[in-house]
Amino acid sequence: MIKNIIFDFGNVFIEWDPRLIFRQIIPDKALDNFMQTVWRDEWNNNLDSGIGFVENEQILSAKYPQHKEYITYFHQHWYDSLNEENPGSIALLAEVQQAGYTTYGLSNWSAETFPSTMEAHPFFKTLTGIVLSGNEKVCKPDPQIYQILLERYQLRPEECVFIDDRQENLDAAQRLGIETVLFLTVEQVRECLRRKGIRIRE
Numbered sequence: 135m136i137k138n139i140i141f142d143f144g145n146v147f148i149e150w151d152p153r154l155i156f157r158q159i160i161p162d163k164a165l166d167n168f169m170q171t172v173w174r175d176e177w178n179n180n181l182d183s184g185i186g187f188v189e190n191e192q193i194l195s196a197k198y199p200q201h202k203e204y205i206t207y208f209h210q211h212w213y214d215s216l217n218e219e220n221p222g223s224i225a226l227l228a229e230v231q232q233a234g235y236t237t238y239g240l241s242n243w244s245a246e247t248f249p250s251t252m253e254a255h256p257f258f259k260t261l262t263g264i265v266l267s268g269n270e271k272v273c274k275p276d277p278q279i280y281q282i283l284l285e286r287y288q289l290r291p292e293e294c295v296f297i298d299d300r301q302e303n304l305d306a307a308q309r310l311g312i313e314t315v316l317f318l319t320v321e322q323v324r325e326c327l328r329r330k331g332i333r334i335r336e
């Protein structure tokens with residue numbers, strides 16, 4: 135029986151898009167090419183894995199010296215990559231909490247940027263527990279970060295559902311025995327949860 139619902143954060147509760155930063159300084163006609171040929175997940179994955187902003191800027195500037203201006207700008211304006219909250223997701227969180235399910239967060243997120251993000255979005259504080267890659271220095275889909283969550287909060291995998299917008303992260307959770315739902319839309323997630331026996335409204 136499902137007792138716990140685990141949520142990813144980026145693009146589930148809050149849209150995250152690095153293009154929101156780069157389009158401030160890169161012309162639209164060049165942005166797609168830049169994202170396809172220069173931008174790599176490494177830029178943000180370093181931060182998610184616990185590397186600080188200053189060190190990350192040094193690493194990336196050494197690797198991409200011709201783009202140092204963009205690297206510096208990205209780090210200085212990181213918060214501009216966050217869009218508005220998804221009100222439907224916030225409402226869904228409240229619904230499952232009111233239905234008696236315990237809720238947790240499991241997210242790849244920088245330890246430096248999360249505290250102020252948490253202060254700006256009160257719903258984070260309604261979660262019973264949060265495991266953050268930047269604090270643990272290990273990112274999804276590494277199985278270790280799922281084990282940290284399970285062990286820290288004494289959760290049984292078969293009693294958990296994990297909601298994330300990336301299939302590779304769900305695949306890793308499934309291999310540990312955790313039920314999963316791919317986040318596409320709030321209504322689709324709500325329907326998937328109901329099919330799993332989660333007691334929420336029609």
